[in-house]
Amino acid sequence: MxxxxxxxxxxxxxxxxxxxxxxxxxxxxxxxxxxxxxxxxxxxxxxxxxxxxxxxxxxxxxxxxxxxxxxxxxxxxxxxxxxxxxxxxxxxxxxxxxxxxxxxxxxxxxxxxxxxxxxxxxxxxxxxxxxxxxxxxxxxxxxxxxxxxxxxxxxxxxxxxxxxxxxxxxxxxxxxxxxxxxxxxxxxxxxxxxxxxxxxxxxxxxNWLAPALTALQLPTVRPLLIAVTLLNLAFSGLQSNVALFTLTRFGWGPAQNALLFVFVGLCAAFTQGVLVGRLQPRFSEAGLAGGGLGLMALSFAFVGLIQQSGWMLFPPAALLAIGMGLAVPAITSLVSLRAGSGRQGAVLGGMQALISLALLLGPAGFGISFDYFGPTAPYLGSSVLLTGAWLISLIALARPTPSPPRMFRSSEDSEALS
CATH class of the missing domain: 1.20.1250.20 (MFS general substrate transporter like domains)
Known part of the structure; x- marks a missing residue:
């Protein structure tokens, strides 16, 4: 029917x-x-x-x-x-x-x-x-x-x-x-x-936080969920703050910022459309996740250290787009695989709730640190966060994949993830 x-x-x-x-x-x-x-x-x-x-x-x-x-x-x-x-x-x-x-x-x-x-x-x-x-x-x-x-x-x-x-x-x-x-x-x-x-x-x-909190209780996916939250916290802050950063440091106007955003978008499209399919069979999802997070951490550090020439933003911007294009689909795939049979949709829903929280906190956090600690602070701080995400993912992915729990601890947990 x-x-x-x-x-x-x-x-x-x-x-x-x-x-x-x-x-x-x-x-x-x-x-x-x-x-x-x-x-x-x-x-x-x-x-x-x-x-x-x-x-x-x-x-x-x-x-x-x-x-x-x-x-x-x-x-x-x-x-x-x-x-x-x-x-x-x-x-x-x-x-x-x-x-x-x-x-x-x-x-x-x-x-x-x-x-x-x-x-x-x-x-x-x-x-x-x-x-x-x-x-x-x-x-x-x-x-x-x-x-x-x-x-x-x-x-x-x-x-x-x-x-x-x-x-x-x-x-x-x-x-x-x-x-x-x-x-x-x-x-x-x-x-x-x-x-x-x-x-x-x-x-x-x-209660949109309930799926996130319950998903974080699953030891098979908790480290990867923390890593993807830190990733989105850094990236969402960058999106809202980079135009102010380039205005303050290089005197850029909207046209130069538009060129930078388009460049990042094209690099991301190339990564997801071409690179991921070619690199995944060689390096696996674990390799792409670790490599992507490492590239993102480097890109934020480079942005924070650039002092004079605005054109020097384009290489780290390319690293950022490539790193995110590699890391996000790889981590999503790993979370789905480690969630266990019958839980992929619920756990991915919890991951989306954590991403939403990061999108909410990132722009405000970047703005406050920019005002109180200077233009460099948000980017160096995000580099530290992404380095932490990289280390967490490396440690988690180096261990044998644990068997996901056969059932949740209580009926309330099951309802929260549904």
Missing amino acids: RHSVIDSLEETLPMRHRYIVAGSVLVDMLGYGLIMPLLPFMVQAWSGDATIVGLLGSLYAAMQLLVAPLVGTISDRIGRRPVILGCLFGSSVAYLGLALANSLPMLALAIAISGAAGSSMPVAQAYIADVTGPDDRARGLGLLGAAFGLGLIGGAAMGGFLSQYSLALPPLLAAGIAFLNALYATIALPESLPPARRRSHPIRFH
């Missing part, structure tokens, strides 16, 4: 509808890629504090953390289409707010709306799952992954180059793109979840 429903949907939903859904993800990441490089320059009109910039970056992450589970649950109740449309229209309002903000509270409100509206990825993934069978699902989800990367790189490029004319121009263009995409989706995007398949479970805030 399930496959007959999917087959019927696939007959009525040509590929262009999947492209509309992918467009919603692209718009989300377009906004994120646009906001982060420009945020220090937008804030400068009212405050020069790196702490303020970091807190605004954390605000964006906090809104996504709170809203993403809710929109997924709401889409199970009322369908995917209205939620996707709401996120697209919300993004256009948020980008317009960024362009028109005339005070710090208005800017914060626009960023909060942008974070909330940019939480459509779970709904987009659910839409693709609704309309594809097992054989075609990987290709459909791959389309979302491509939109994710393209939006991130495109947003950074758009924000950097158009801001040479006006800081308001990039968010205005992003607002127009989001609004046109929303109008087209209103006309052309059908619903993927028929009323008969919708759920009526209550909408409530989830």
